[in-house]
Amino acid sequence: MRAVALILALVLALWPGAPAQAQEAGRLVLGGSSLTQAPQGWWHRLFGPAPLEVALTLDRPVPWRAFLVGEPARLVIDLRDVDLAGLDPAQLFGKDLAPAIRWGSFRRGWSRLVIELPGPYRVARAGLRTQGPEARLQIGLDPVAPEDFAPRPSAAAALRNLPDPAQLPEPPPRAPGLAVTLDPGHGGFDPGAQAGGETEAALVLTFAQELRRALEARGVTVSMTRDSDVYVRLEDRMTAARQAGAHLLLSLHADALPQGQAAGATVYVWNPASDGRAAAQLALRHQRDDLLAGMDLRGQDDTLATVLMDFARTDTQPRSEAFARLLTSRMALRGIGLHGRPVQGAAFSVLKSPDIPSVLLELGFISDQTDLANLTDPEWRARMVEAVAEATTGWWRDEQARAGLLRH
Ligand SMILES: [Zn+2]
Incomplete structure (x- = not known):
């Protein structure tokens, strides 16, 4: 930990104030990505939507983050240095399980995927595993009651209302x-x-x-x-x-x-x-x-x-x-x-x-x-x-x- 702090202090001292060199962007492997529904048990058949799983295959591991936003319920996935240009969300396997899927570049090297959810969900698990040179990001979503839906607070929403x-x-x-x-x-x-x-x-x-x-x-x-x-x-x-x-x-x-x-x-x-x-x-x-x-x-x-x-x-x-x-x-x-x-x-x-x-x-x-x-x-x-x-x-x-x- 101390070594890391020392390196960072050194880096800080040498910081030239110039933007970093652009590196080659990562790629989403659309054929290896999907939106799937977990097998429905009797509870889900009677009471609500089934658990969902989002799986994204990337040609290399990248920093990422995922969170929920509300009105309507959406899952947002941000990927660092991944170029989604030329990829069509309509080609994603299982896209019909979600009312809408959009993606595009977000800002400063981040790309954003927004998946509208068929109801209130929570993120039950999320993780990125490497498979050889590739990486697979999996996010499991479980349905919840509307009052248990917990989106991230949104500054924009607060300012509007x-x-x-x-x-x-x-x-x-x-x-x-x-x-x-x-x-x-x-x-x-x-x-x-x-x-x-x-x-x-x-x-x-x-x-x-x-x-x-x-x-x-x-x-x-x-x-x-x-x-x-x-x-x-x-x-x-x-x-x-x-x-x-x-x-x-x-x-x-x-x-x-x-x-x-x-x-x-x-x-x-x-x-x-x-x-x-x-x-x-x-x-x-x-x-x-x-x-x-x-x-x-x-x-x-x-x-x-x-x-x-x-x-x-x-x-x-x-x-x-x-x-x-x-x-x-x-x-x-x-x-x-x-x-x-x-x-x-x-x-x-x-x-x-x-x-x-x-x-x-x-x-x-x-x-x-x-x-x-x-x-x-x-x-x-x-x-x-x-x-x-x-x-x-x-x-x-x-x-x-x-x-x-x-x-x-
Ligand atoms: Zn001042």
Whole structure:
């Protein structure tokens, strides 16, 4: 474990910031794939649909994940680096057992298969076995009563259909075993953005301290990259998270952008290809002081490091994105004003840990009058703290469910 951490630390130091070389995509062997129905016992004949099994043959093992979504009940299977172009779902053996099957490329090297289910099901078992050079992914689905159907929470659904405050669900369960590193941005000689006599460094530190108390009350182990007005280098912030054994790094900011460009909470995940103007301005702001301190790693190159880094991130990136979606969903439920595009990609250095899911939350932009008033309002901060704490414990619950489901 320590050796792995050392290698990752080394890889991190060598990271040239360039996208990885494209590798040849894997292939779905359609002739060796099927949707089948388990033999029906008397119970199923009388009371409902039969268990289903999805079997996918791939020309090599790939990272994958599977989960259920609702309305209508669907099984979603994501496959990394598998090209489904030219393959027709209508050719899948047993396709008539499902009301609809669709697939296509999803994003950033992932392909997605969506199988509409003939009723509510649960994932009874799931696994990927290798057979020579090939791999076979099998997912067994058992029918369940409608009230036992448990789809993954969907940020999009939550945003579309906001419940009244009275309908807010109970606080999520405690999350013992979870370690989170909170990273209040800036500090010391770097006050960050400034407006109305407030500094970003002080505002995000106050918020981080309030969030720490809320998380600790839920049984979460919390560490901070800084707990006072000191400057911490970006590299040291990631190192602190790794040394704390953090499962999640949450960087907190409240930056300024030219008037009218930005308002509302925004969640950033790592994306080296991001070309957003605001993201580029913020990246410059976040990196400025480290660049001055001689920490610029650009210009270094190491192909092996790039490949290792990308391999590690294959697992980390979707988990960062899952947290980002859950976070925006919880903020919306708590009535927090969100940016028009609440989840964005950016090449912020602090997000590039290959092994720790990392997210940067702009609580708001202090260049915006409303956001600045919110950030200095304890009542607003308490709602925001609740939203982040709920997202964190909810994410941990999903992580543990995923750990039982996902096998590389
Ligand atoms: Zn900042």
